[in-house]
Each structure stands twice: as structure tokens, then as C-alpha cells.
Amino acid sequence: MGSREQLLNDIGIVSFVLVDLGLYLDTHPFDRNAMEYFNHYNRIKHQMVKEFSMKYYPLTMDMAESNKEWRWGAAPLPWEGACG
Amino acid sequence: MWNYEKRLQFPVNIKEPNAKLAQVIISQYGGPDGEMGASMRYLSQRYATPYREVAGLLTDIGTEELAHLEMVAAIVHQLTRNLSMEEIEKSGFAPYYTDHTVGIWPQAAGGIPFNACEFQSKGDIITDLHEDLAAEQKARSTYDNILRLIKEPDVCEPIKFLREREIVHFQRFGEALRLTQDKLDSKNFYAFNPGFDMCKDCDD
Numbered sequence: 001m002g003s004r005e006q007l008l009n010d011i012g013i014v015s016f017v018l019v020d021l022g023l024y025l026d027t028h029p030f031d032r033n034a035m036e037y038f039n040h041y042n043r044i045k046h047q048m049v050k051e052f053s054m055k056y057y058p059l060t061m062d063m064a065e066s067n068k069e070w071r072w073g074a075a076p077l078p079w080e081g082a083c084g
Numbered sequence: 085m086w087n088y089e090k091r092l093q094f095p096v097n098i099k100e101p102n103a104k105l106a107q108v109i110i111s112q113y114g115g116p117d118g119e120m121g122a123s124m125r126y127l128s129q130r131y132a133t134p135y136r137e138v139a140g141l142l143t144d145i146g147t148e149e150l151a152h153l154e155m156v157a158a159i160v161h162q163l164t165r166n167l168s169m170e171e172i173e174k175s176g177f178a179p180y181y182t183d184h185t186v187g188i189w190p191q192a193a194g195g196i197p198f199n200a201c202e203f204q205s206k207g208d209i210i211t212d213l214h215e216d217l218a219a220e221q222k223a224r225s226t227y228d229n230i231l232r233l234i235k236e237p238d239v240c241e242p243i244k245f246l247r248e249r250e251i252v253h254f255q256r257f258g259e260a261l262r263l264t265q266d267k268l269d270s271k272n273f274y275a276f277n278p279g280f281d282m283c284k285d286c287d288d
Binding site: 008009011012015016019020022023024026027028029057058059060061062075076077078079081082 | 087088089090091092093094095096097098137140141144145148154157158161162252253256259260263
């Protein structure tokens with residue numbers, strides 16, 4: 001796995017933690033431990049997405065600031081897979 | 085309002101095309117218990133609940149279902165990429181190919197097109213949450229059925245991930261039903277629609 005794939009994979013793992021915690025917190029809105037977990041991983045995810053978007057391509061449109069070529073449109077599509 | 089992230093919720097990297105598998109897996113795109121029905125069900129139902137946290141859960145699960153819809157499409161797309169005409173004919177893929185080439189179109193494994201009648205939005209959150217619990221179980225059974233048909237690990241792994249999410253969503257919907265029932269007026273003993281029937285009616 002190259003470093004781009006590795007970082008994208010890590011973003012997937014951290015994002016999954018956040019999706020799952022988000023649903024849990026929807027029905028347990030006073031669980032402080034879960035909130036601490038959420039806050040911790042949310043900060044990490046933001047950092048990772050920013051790093052990925054600067055090094056490789058923007059993952060979200062708010063990371064797509066461009067000069068010569070519109071970076072958002074040139075990014076690979078998620079369904080291409082490894083053999084795309 | 086939604087934002088898009090240019091990545092799949094779980095990686096899909098399929099090495100070998102297999103039109104036979106694509107034909108059964110497409111049922112989780114547009115079939116009776118598929119991800120299209122799931123996302124539309126929860127995103128449509130959320131307006132009828134008077135409870136913000138329950139509407140929030142329906143929004144978040146409905147949003148995750150859209151990510152699952154994209155994963156199922158990615159699986160079908162990668163399974164039908166670079167197929168030879170011989171493979172299309174031999175695998176029984178010719179009827180789908182005739183109408184859609186190898187594009188993604190919402191249908192059940194048996195060819196029946198997606199239909200909004202595959203889900204309900206009853207306007208009564210108690211009724212709707214019961215449907216949602218059943219829907220998650222039906223989707224889980226469908227993934228179980230698919231997993232009995234496939235052995236390829238690069239196809240199994242994302243399907244197993246999707247199956248696990250049905251179980252988590254079932255759990256969360258159960259909690260949402262409990263939250264809803266806890267909020268009912270104690271006079272609303274028969275659990276009339278809390279988003280429509282006025283509390284005064286319960287006194288009669």
C-alpha cells in the first residue's frame with residue numbers, strides 16, 4: 001500500500017469511528033466518555049483530511065481551493081478501486 | 085443540505101469481474117430491502133417525528149445508507165468492468181446488459197425495478213420505527229443470503245461490513261423507539277401518533 005492509499009485508509013478508519021459514535025450519541029446524548037472520544041477523533045480526522053487534501057487531492061469541496069486547474073474535478077473517483 | 089466526501093465508507097477493490105455476482109448484489113442497490121429504499125425511507129420519515137433526537141438519528145442513518153448505496157454501486161461496477169461478450173452471455177447477464185450495458189440501474193436480483201412501495205412513510209413515528217427495525221433485519225438477511233453465494237474475499241469483506249451496519253442500525257432504532265415511548269404523555273397509554281393526535285384527545 002502506497003502512502004496515499006495508507007493515509008486514505010487511515011481516514012476511513014477514523015471516519016468510521018466518528019460515524020458509529022455519532023449514531024451512538026444520537027441516542028445517548030449525555031454519555032461524557034463517548035463525547036470525549038468523539039471530540040478526540042474528530043480533531044484527528046480534520047487534520048488528516050487537511051493533510052491528504054494538500055498532499056494528494058481534495059476529499060471535500062471545502063478543501064478544493066485551486067489556482068491553475070480545478071483540483072476537485074481532477075481527483076480520482078471513489079468507485080474506481082485499486083485496478084481502476 | 086449535504087456534503088460529499090470523495091471516498092467510500094469502506095474500501096472496495098475487486099480484482100476479477102464476475103457478472104453472476106453483480107446480478108445478485110444489485111438487489112442491495114435497488115431491490116426490496118436495498119440501500120436505496122433504506123436511505124429514502126429514513127430521510128422521508130424524519131419530518132413526522134416531534135422529537136429532535138429521533139429526527140437526528142433518522143437523518144444520520146439515512147445519510148449513512150447513501151454511503152452504503154455508493155458502496156454497493158462500486159461493487160457492481162467493479163464486478164462488471166472489462167467483461168467479454170462471452171462472459172456476458174455465459175453468466176446470464178445478457179438481459180441486464182441489453183437495457184443498461186454495464187451502467188448502474190436500481191433493480192432487484194430478479195429484474196424488478198426499484199419502487200417507492202418498497203418502503204413506507206406513515207407519518208406516525210411509532211409505526212415508522214417499527215418498520216425501520218424490520219427493514220434492518222430484512223437487509224441483514226439479504227446480506228446473509230449474498231454471503232452464502234460468494235467466496236471471493238475482496239467481495240465478501242465490503243458485504244460483511246454492510247451486514248454489520250444493519251445490526252448497529254437495528255440497535256439504534258430500538259433505542260429511538262424507547263426514547264419515543266418514554267416521551268409519550270402518560271395519558272397516551274395506547275400510543276396514538278404523537279406527531280398528529282392532540283394530547284387533549286387522550287383525555288376522552
